Amino acid sequence: MTIKLGIPSKGRLMQDTLDWFGARGISIERTGTDREYAGRVQGIDGVELVLLSAGEIPYELAAGRIALGVTGTDVVREKIAGWDQKMTELTPMGFGQADLVLAVPKTWTDVSDLTDLDAVAEAFWKTHGLRLRIATKYHRLVRAYLRDAGVAGYQLVDSQGATEGTVANGTAEAIADITSTGATLEANHLKIIGEVIHASQATLFRSDTAALDRADQTLLKAFLDRLKID
Amino acid sequence: MTSKSAIRADAERLRSRFEARGATLFETSVLQPAGALLNLYGEDIRARAFVTHDPLRGEMMLRPDFTLPLVQSHLASGGQSARYTYAGEVFRRQEDDDTRPREYIQVGFEIFGGGIEADAEVFTAMAEALDGAPARATIGDFGVLTSAIQNLNTPQRRKHALLRHIWRPRRFDALLDRFSRPAPPPPPMPDENIVHVGRRLREDIAARIALLAEEAETPPIPFDDLKKLRALEAIDDTAPKAVDALRQLGEIGSADRLAATLEAIAGHGIDPGGLRFQTSFGLTSLEYYSGFVFGFKADGFAPVATGGRYDLLTAALNNGVPVPAVGGVIRPEVRLAMKGAAA
Numbered sequence: 001m002t003i004k005l006g007i008p009s010k011g012r013l014m015q016d017t018l019d020w021f022g023a024r025g026i027s028i029e030r031t032g033t034d035r036e037y038a039g040r041v042q043g044i045d046g047v048e049l050v051l052l053s054a055g056e057i058p059y060e061l062a063a064g065r066i067a068l069g070v071t072g073t074d075v076v077r078e079k080i081a082g083w084d085q086k087m088t089e090l091t092p093m094g095f096g097q098a099d100l101v102l103a104v105p106k107t108w109t110d111v112s113d114l115t116d117l118d119a120v121a122e123a124f125w126k127t128h129g130l131r132l133r134i135a136t137k138y139h140r141l142v143r144a145y146l147r148d149a150g151v152a153g154y155q156l157v158d159s160q161g162a163t164e165g166t167v168a169n170g171t172a173e174a175i176a177d178i179t180s181t182g183a184t185l186e187a188n189h190l191k192i193i194g195e196v197i198h199a200s201q202a203t204l205f206r207s208d209t210a211a212l213d214r215a216d217q218t219l220l221k222a223f224l225d226r227l228k229i230d
Numbered sequence: 231m232t233s234k235s236a237i238r239a240d241a242e243r244l245r246s247r248f249e250a251r252g253a254t255l256f257e258t259s260v261l262q263p264a265g266a267l268l269n270l271y272g273e274d275i276r277a278r279a280f281v282t283h284d285p286l287r288g289e290m291m292l293r294p295d296f297t298l299p300l301v302q303s304h305l306a307s308g309g310q311s312a313r314y315t316y317a318g319e320v321f322r323r324q325e326d327d328d329t330r331p332r333e334y335i336q337v338g339f340e341i342f343g344g345g346i347e348a349d350a351e352v353f354t355a356m357a358e359a360l361d362g363a364p365a366r367a368t369i370g371d372f373g374v375l376t377s378a379i380q381n382l383n384t385p386q387r388r389k390h391a392l393l394r395h396i397w398r399p400r401r402f403d404a405l406l407d408r409f410s411r412p413a414p415p416p417p418p419m420p421d422e423n424i425v426h427v428g429r430r431l432r433e434d435i436a437a438r439i440a441l442l443a444e445e446a447e448t449p450p451i452p453f454d455d456l457k458k459l460r461a462l463e464a465i466d467d468t469a470p471k472a473v474d475a476l477r478q479l480g481e482i483g484s485a486d487r488l489a490a491t492l493e494a495i496a497g498h499g500i501d502p503g504g505l506r507f508q509t510s511f512g513l514t515s516l517e518y519y520s521g522f523v524f525g526f527k528a529d530g531f532a533p534v535a536t537g538g539r540y541d542l543l544t545a546a547l548n549n550g551v552p553v554p555a556v557g558g559v560i561r562p563e564v565r566l567a568m569k570g571a572a573a
Contacts, residue, residue: 081326082325082326094280105426105427106420106425107423107427108417108420108422108430108435109419109420110416112417115401115405117406118401119438120430120438122432124434126532127434128429128430131268139276141276143274143276146273147277149401150400151401152272152273152394152398152401154272154273155268155273156273168427170428188427189424190427
């Protein structure tokens, strides 16, 4: 009788997660040294802690290797096709807020929405012989957003970090990235256009593919009851 | 579940039927360079095709269809009138629906050169290739909307914008909405003191602002024009009645063209009264068709055969010069499943 809870292994996200569970009477303690990825869930027997990189938690939930996991709704949607068949969002946790947005240079006074972006993409193709490049690591979310809006004639270029700098560096014309305060966009001479593509925050997920026997299910329910989640 | 060998045997049989219509066999690789496909279909193709990486040649795709390599090969050969057939796997990435197949065999028949008679022949060839599989035919014609757009009382640049998005209903409607009300004043030029970044130049921004200034002076598309466009879009009836509907809306050219197509189809022994016509049929498929389109489908099955005219696609690959081209594909495994269910 044991179920696994996956939480982010580093930084602010980990600390906020520990505090969130602590506020609900479940204390999670790191064990061993600071650098060791091990810990213990106290206040309920049988819940095993797994510390994981936040980016891996969606895969672990989808595969059912953890029964519960904490991660952002953005990474789940980006990484797991058909995510809602494989896991359920139990509750938003009130931290780790980040909006996925499209941004273009501030000097593009002629662009404020997707109709403008689409028109500019076509003109850019004609004058520069290049499909307008949007740098992002959120390929699936951005593509789905632009496809639903019927925007054509752009291309996504992969950027796994420092995405806001790609425009000044000449490797993209626009970007799609997460922002919380907008300060980095501002510092890189960019402005947000259109709507928020996805408003993400840290969320407790339940895997719907994990193989749980009856005792595990009872334990899961007891654990969620303690957290006051239906 | 039909065995792969039965599907292959059926594909061979269908292919020889098309060869009997004078088509030569076309073959191409499963791995296709991604660049040409991306330039033609745009980024959306990534959601529909499997992308892989070749260490020497860069991004490649598992062929999502035969059309692009066929048109390239045809144009390279000098681009005269020709007929082709092919049979082989195509690959489609599925991001939403786990039940849809990732690979299946397509058998195609394509005619380069020729007009309405070629449309009718491809349609007939597919109808006959079904060989008793009980599917219902729907036809459409992109020409109905494109000619109505060309006749709108509005500047060419607006017509061009609408035509560019005829395949994307959401964007098309957004544009039509924008063009049917007074345009907002143009935005100001960017402040010279604001740092400008990126490859899109200040000149490019100035050029678009000039265009938006022109837009601001352009009167909205008249309400009657819009109403007619909506009425045309909504036509969904038996094919002969659709001819009447087009005529009543004053689209004489489109009505005559559809009537001629139906007559040509009737000439092949198919009753046009049994065909359904939808103006917007095929609108949401890849940016591809530009005239007559058709599909055969039965309830509970994937479309078994689809096709249409794609002169704009050939133009995009031929420095803007269209080469008349019409073609269709049939999926033997769907055909066999339909026959099996009917038996």
